[in-house]
Amino acid sequence: MPLEHAEEARARWLERFPQGFEERTHGRELELAAYTEADPPPGALVERVDSAWEERWRDFHRPVLVGPFWIGPPWEQPPLGVMPVVIDPGGAFGTGAHATTQLCIELVAEQEQVSLLDAGCGSGAIAVAAALLGFSPVVAVDVDPAAVDATERNAAANGVAVDVRQLDLATAALPSAELVVANISLELIEVLLPRLAAPVVIASGYLEHDEPRLGRYRRRERGLRGGWAADVFVRAQ
Numbered sequence: 001m002p003l004e005h006a007e008e009a010r011a012r013w014l015e016r017f018p019q020g021f022e023e024r025t026h027g028r029e030l031e032l033a034a035y036t037e038a039d040p041p042p043g044a045l046v047e048r049v050d051s052a053w054e055e056r057w058r059d060f061h062r063p064v065l066v067g068p069f070w071i072g073p074p075w076e077q078p079p080l081g082v083m084p085v086v087i088d089p090g091g092a093f094g095t096g097a098h099a100t101t102q103l104c105i106e107l108v109a110e111q112e113q114v115s116l117l118d119a120g121c122g123s124g125a126i127a128v129a130a131a132l133l134g135f136s137p138v139v140a141v142d143v144d145p146a147a148v149d150a151t152e153r154n155a156a157a158n159g160v161a162v163d164v165r166q167l168d169l170a171t172a173a174l175p176s177a178e179l180v181v182a183n184i185s186l187e188l189i190e191v192l193l194p195r196l197a198a199p200v201v202i203a204s205g206y207l208e209h210d211e212p213r214l215g216r217y218r219r220r221e222r223g224l225r226g227g228w229a230a231d232v233f234v235r236a237q
């Protein structure tokens with residue numbers, strides 16, 4: 001679709017694919033792609049999951065430079081002088097290249113290295129990057145078993161310790177941490193915030209014009225990229 005329709009399309013896709021979707025720009029065109037069993041949006045091209053699809057899906061897995069990191073798939077070679085974060089998403093969301101993931105990792109890199117919870121970890125890019133930066137302990141949780149599996153594999157492949165658990169952020173007892181990073185959806189952020197006691201929360205997964213209801217938190221900082229937003233919230237005493 002033309003880039004000028006991006007904001008509207010992202011808002012529609014966020015409703016349809018709350019588990020996330022990938023993006024790629026081709027000049028003035030934007031391509032959105034989701035790996036899903038849900039009904040496709042009108043006009044979307046549907047490809048069955050076979051080897052041709054896997055090849056095409058690989059096109060979305062391009063390495064990116066994020067803060068001190070090179071984040072890329074196992075079949076790409078990191079250049080010298082960067083800290084590699086190798087991410088194989090398997091069936092989970094996240095190559096590490098999405099604007100929201102990049103914003104979260106950049107904001108994490110600015111924080112003091114404390115205990116960290118990656119809430120809705122997908123393939124674990126944020127948890128792995130945080131562990132490489134020295135955050136400890138790092139706990140990563142997701143409701144999707146494919147995400148738990150991918151995060152465990154990616155932590156091991158990058159040689160870092162991440163405690164990965166399957167749970168629902170809306171209902172389960174949550175592991176405590178001094179910094180919570182939640183790249184999820186606006187609706188789930190609003191359900192999650194009142195359940196947290198962490199002094200600092202980095203939240204993303206929503207659009208530039210979205211303003212989450214904050215409850216006991218207030219915004220300290222906002223980062224924007226490609227129409228997406230990421231916020232640093234601090235808890236009022």
Ligand SMILES: C[S@@+](CC[C@H](N)C(=O)[O-])C[C@H]1O[C@@H](n2cnc3c(N)ncnc32)[C@H](O)[C@@H]1O
Pocket residue numbers: 018019020021092093094095096100101119120121122123124125126141142143144147167168169170183184185188205
């Ligand atoms: C947009 S993806 C982000 C993944 C990863 N944090 C990243 O930046 O690449 C959101 C993740 O939240 C997970 N999620 C959605 N609803 C959830 C819930 N109620 N409890 C736990 N995880 C949830 C999804 O399974 C998905 O992996």
